[in-house]
Amino acid sequence: MNDRTLISYTANIGGRQYPLKIKPSEKELIDQTLADIGNKVAEMKASYASKDAQDWVAMALLSLTYELNKCRNNTEALSTLPSKLEQIESALDSML
Numbered sequence: 001m002n003d004r005t006l007i008s009y010t011a012n013i014g015g016r017q018y019p020l021k022i023k024p025s026e027k028e029l030i031d032q033t034l035a036d037i038g039n040k041v042a043e044m045k046a047s048y049a050s051k052d053a054q055d056w057v058a059m060a061l062l063s064l065t066y067e068l069n070k071c072r073n074n075t076e077a078l079s080t081l082p083s084k085l086e087q088i089e090s091a092l093d094s095m096l
Helices: 024-047 053-079 081-095
Strands: 007-013 016-022
Touching: 007 024, 016 024, 024 053, 053 081
Parallel strands: none
Antiparallel strands: 007 016
16 A cells, blocks of 8 residues: 555544544554543543543643653753763863
């Protein structure tokens, strides 16, 4: 099957159906993503007394996006690590 061919896929988030067009190669990652979202929504449902599923979905979105941004910030900090290590190595070399 050509990977550029899109297939129809239905995502269930918070009890609502969302039709998608995806590449066949994306299905596994989308399934995992939807499972993660479902788990986070269930966690919010258990933590917050609301009768509206949309509230749980919104809180899950906030939580997951916060974690994503925290990881991005850590990645950006790590990307400067090699140059900092080189500076330290140069400083140590000059002291010897």
